[in-house]
Amino acid sequence: DGGITQSPKYLFRKEGQNVTLSCEQNLNHDAMYWYRQDPGQGLRLIYYSQIVNDFQKGDIAEGYSVSREKKESFPLTVTSAQKNPTAFYLCASSYRTNQPQHFGDGTRLSIL
Amino acid sequence: DQQVKQNSPSLSVQEGRISILNCDYTNSMFDYFLWYKKYPAEGPTFLISISSIKDKNEDGRFTVFLNKSAKHLSLHIVPSQPGDSAVYFCAASESGGATNKLIFGTGTLLAVQP
Numbered sequence: 001d002g003g004i005t006q007s008p009k010y011l012f013r014k015e016g017q018n019v020t021l022s023c024e025q026n027l028n029h030d031a032m033y034w035y036r037q038d039p040g041q042g043l044r045l046i047y048y049s050q051i052v053n054d055f056q057k058g059d060i061a062e063g064y065s066v067s068r069e070k071k072e073s074f075p076l077t078v079t080s081a082q083k084n085p086t087a088f089y090l091c092a093s094s095y096r097t098n099q100p101q102h103f104g105d106g107t108r109l110s111i112l
Numbered sequence: 113d114q115q116v117k118q119n120s121p122s123l124s125v126q127e128g129r130i131s132i133l134n135c136d137y138t139n140s141m142f143d144y145f146l147w148y149k150k151y152p153a154e155g156p157t158f159l160i161s162i163s164s165i166k167d168k169n170e171d172g173r174f175t176v177f178l179n180k181s182a183k184h185l186s187l188h189i190v191p192s193q194p195g196d197s198a199v200y201f202c203a204a205s206e207s208g209g210a211t212n213k214l215i216f217g218t219g220t221l222l223a224v225q226p
């Protein structure tokens with residue numbers, strides 16, 4: 001059954017700590033994306049990758065880092081430089097441009 | 113500067129009636145539009161899309177209308193069902209762009225009353 005898997009579903013971070021959110025897809029999609037959703041706001045693009053070993057900053061990349069070593073995987077690291085990390089994080093993928101993006105079920109990150 | 117706007121944060125409709133969700137955009141380069149449905153604590157699910165070469169696209173109970181001159185699109189759900197209760201996001205992109213970057217609206221919470 002193809003899809004996008006995000007883990008964990010809930011994650012807690014201490015001040016000054018880096019955390020990594022996992023995103024895996026078995027849809028054979030070339031492009032992958034990370035979004036952040038805050039209450040009352042739409043989804044905002046953090047980073048995206050159109051192909052393995054390549055990624056680009058989105059609109060709110062500061063305090064985040066990514067890697068794309070495999071087609072199936074696009075992990076997001078929330079670094080200690082991200083001052084307001086509490087949010088719902090969504091990973092998406094698409095086969096190519098002008099195709100709908102398919103989303104995982106998200107990871108909710110909270111600060112302890 | 114919000115390029116995609118959903119001005120109604122919420123909408124309540126009776127079961128069996130029509131639900132109309134609206135979306136406005138400001139960027140005339142957008143030529144591909146999508147609607148997503150989202151339940152709490154889940155990722156958005158793609159519903160329907162429309163390209164700017166069309167003014168209407170239909171899929172079962174869901175129809176999207178595009179008015180390019182007004183930079184406005186709407187999603188019609190007929191008949192509405194209680195299971196349709198969710199947050200609906202519209203999104204837009206430039207299909208000729210290199211990134212397939214979607215710009216999302218802030219969402220409209222639809223409540224369908226039995």
